[in-house]
Amino acid sequence: xxxxxxxxxxxxxxxxxxxxxxxxxxxxxxxxxxxxxxxxxxxxxxxxxxxxxxxxxxxxxxxxxxxxxxxx
Amino acid sequence: xxxxxxxxxxxxxxxxxxxxxxxxxxxxxxxxxxxxxxxxxxxxxxxxxxxxxxxxxxxxxxxxxxxxxxxxxxxxxxxxxxxxxxxxxxxxxxxxxxxxxxxxxxxxxxxxxxxxxxxxxxxxxxxxxx
Numbered sequence: 001x002x003x004x005x006x007x008x009x010x011x012x013x014x015x016x017x018x019x020x021x022x023x024x025x026x027x028x029x030x031x032x033x034x035x036x037x038x039x040x041x042x043x044x045x046x047x048x049x050x051x052x053x054x055x056x057x058x059x060x061x062x063x064x065x066x067x068x069x070x071x072x
Numbered sequence: 073x074x075x076x077x078x079x080x081x082x083x084x085x086x087x088x089x090x091x092x093x094x095x096x097x098x099x100x101x102x103x104x105x106x107x108x109x110x111x112x113x114x115x116x117x118x119x120x121x122x123x124x125x126x127x128x129x130x131x132x133x134x135x136x137x138x139x140x141x142x143x144x145x146x147x148x149x150x151x152x153x154x155x156x157x158x159x160x161x162x163x164x165x166x167x168x169x170x171x172x173x174x175x176x177x178x179x180x181x182x183x184x185x186x187x188x189x190x191x192x193x194x195x196x197x198x199x200x201x202x
Binding site for chain 1: 074076158165168169175178192193195196
């Protein structure tokens with residue numbers, strides 16, 4: 001996908017866990033974007049603990065859809 | 073994800089969303105209040121924001137030792153305090169996510185799914201929204 005748009009999909013599940021999935025990013029820019037989002041959430045008063053980070057295959061190439069993060 | 077501190081603006085948006093959501097779940101006359109009854113409604117307490125409906129005497133958010141707590145007596149109410157707490161925490165988290173994504177330049181939308189799950193999508197970049 002080289003359309004130039006970036007997407008972040010978040011699901012707050014029934015147990016309050018947050019699942020985050022990104023697409024449209026290149027290389028580690030998705031990780032940086034996720035970190036920026038986490039920093040804003042912490043500033044807003046949420047206690048964020050990263051439980052699991054799954055880097056997608058495209059993270060290592062010219063990534064388009066490169067990270068999937070689970071947070072508690 | 074835990075709520076350590078409540079932001080008043082986000083809380084107001086959360087309560088507005090909860091009012092709309094509860095109205096779609098069959099509750100009538102859902103409204104925001106600043107007082108809810110605790111302990112069989114004998115103890116009326118001020119809250120920073122609370123919700124009442126015809127079938128809900130009231131649940132609200134108060135601050136105790138700097139932490140948000142949910143108060144309300146759920147005896148014979150249409151909603152348990154556990155369900156309200158879960159609903160509030162998920163809505164507050166989703167509202168905070170939306171605000172953060174907007175601050176990062178994303179266009180956002182959110183959908184409430186079954187089992188009180190909430191999906192939030194943020195999109196930005198050239199070609200989107202044209």
